[in-house]
Amino acid sequence: MTQLRVGIIGSGGIARGVHIPNYQKIEGVEVVACADAFEETAKSCAEQFGINQWFTDYNEMLREVKLDIVSVCTPNYLHKDPTIAALNAGVHVMCEKPIAMNAQEGREMVEAAKKSGQKLAMGLMTRQQSDVQALKRAIDCGELGEIYFGKCHALRRRGIPGWGVFGEKDKQGGGPLIDIGVHILDTTLYLMGHPKPVAVSGQTYTKFGTRKDVLGLMGQWNTETFTVEDFAVGLIRFDNGATLEIESSFAANIEHDVMDVKLLGDQGGCSLHPLKIYTEKHRTLYDITPVFLPRASSHEQNIKKFVEAIRNGTEVPVPGEQGLMVTEILDALYRSAEEGREVRLDA
Numbered sequence: 001m002t003q004l005r006v007g008i009i010g011s012g013g014i015a016r017g018v019h020i021p022n023y024q025k026i027e028g029v030e031v032v033a034c035a036d037a038f039e040e041t042a043k044s045c046a047e048q049f050g051i052n053q054w055f056t057d058y059n060e061m062l063r064e065v066k067l068d069i070v071s072v073c074t075p076n077y078l079h080k081d082p083t084i085a086a087l088n089a090g091v092h093v094m095c096e097k098p099i100a101m102n103a104q105e106g107r108e109m110v111e112a113a114k115k116s117g118q119k120l121a122m123g124l125m126t127r128q129q130s131d132v133q134a135l136k137r138a139i140d141c142g143e144l145g146e147i148y149f150g151k152c153h154a155l156r157r158r159g160i161p162g163w164g165v166f167g168e169k170d171k172q173g174g175g176p177l178i179d180i181g182v183h184i185l186d187t188t189l190y191l192m193g194h195p196k197p198v199a200v201s202g203q204t205y206t207k208f209g210t211r212k213d214v215l216g217l218m219g220q221w222n223t224e225t226f227t228v229e230d231f232a233v234g235l236i237r238f239d240n241g242a243t244l245e246i247e248s249s250f251a252a253n254i255e256h257d258v259m260d261v262k263l264l265g266d267q268g269g270c271s272l273h274p275l276k277i278y279t280e281k282h283r284t285l286y287d288i289t290p291v292f293l294p295r296a297s298s299h300e301q302n303i304k305k306f307v308e309a310i311r312n313g314t315e316v317p318v319p320g321e322q323g324l325m326v327t328e329i330l331d332a333l334y335r336s337a338e339e340g341r342e343v344r345l346d347a
């Protein structure tokens, strides 16, 4: 079995909660180095996980340590540079979501992966959930027929993050669309078979984030530096005639948080969370629900499949190109909201 050496860039929450422990579960994979801009963070991460070397400069790590894989776990505004540096150093990369601040940065990353011959995978793990995988198998077998409409929601009632840079447009790129909307959009595009998006119409609102009188159920955020939307809505048209509606919020006056996909096909429809397929068989209407779905961590599956793809020379679970498609749609939604018109992606 090929032994693989992993380096981490950005040794904060997602690196410690997801990437490092999941690499350490895989036989023959060793996390050998970690980097963080803050010395204390890099050092404490190395101590916590028994990592041999730590750095405050990721370029130094790339120069000094022989690596096969790098996980890029820095904030959004620092996805592009470390990813390209690692690819150019001959290392496969798992980059956290979203691919970058905008599609232009994402295109440069995808191009760098092509040129270097290294794999670029995304930390978009929700499609590894067992209900998504079960639904995908049903869709691939024709259970829904031709899918012509989708609706996806990533909605929080009062969930503006009280930590990190989630409210700062210059560091994050956007609000809930970029933070949680990316997950549900990626899952929906995967289920719909990645039709080509051709036009997008969107609107964004900031109704809660700049107010001091709003309840914070995910900690207290800085209302002074809040420059992103807290609700976004969009309609995406695809080249096969299908349409998709997306809604995403950090805060909204709704009953409860929603993370869901609904699809309409000419043979069946479905809801994702919980999984239910609505169909007609022999002139009778049926609702189909799974009796058992295995419990599996989607983060763990994403990293496991990424490592398998490197070992087997096969496609990574979420290729950079598909992460880029999500961000191209988000860019167009933001542009449409700014300009108050539909934005073509095929022009």
Ligand SMILES: NC(=O)c1ccc[n+]([C@@H]2O[C@H](COP(=O)([O-])OP(=O)(O)OC[C@H]3O[C@@H](n4cnc5c(N)ncnc54)[C@H](O)[C@@H]3O)[C@@H](O)[C@H]2O)c1
Pocket: 009, 010, 011, 012, 013, 014, 015, 035, 036, 037, 038, 041, 056, 058, 073, 074, 075, 076, 078, 096, 097, 098, 123, 124, 125, 164, 179
């Ligand atoms: N897939 C998911 O479900 C998921 C969940 C949470 C976060 N994320 C993504 O992970 C990324 C990081 O989020 P987080 O919650 O771990 O943030 P975090 O702030 O906890 O960690 C980021 C780390 O990067 C470090 N850093 C900043 N500049 C650096 C530099 N130049 N070189 C090296 N390190 C540097 C910071 O010091 C910090 O320790 C974001 O892009 C976020 O969108 C994904």
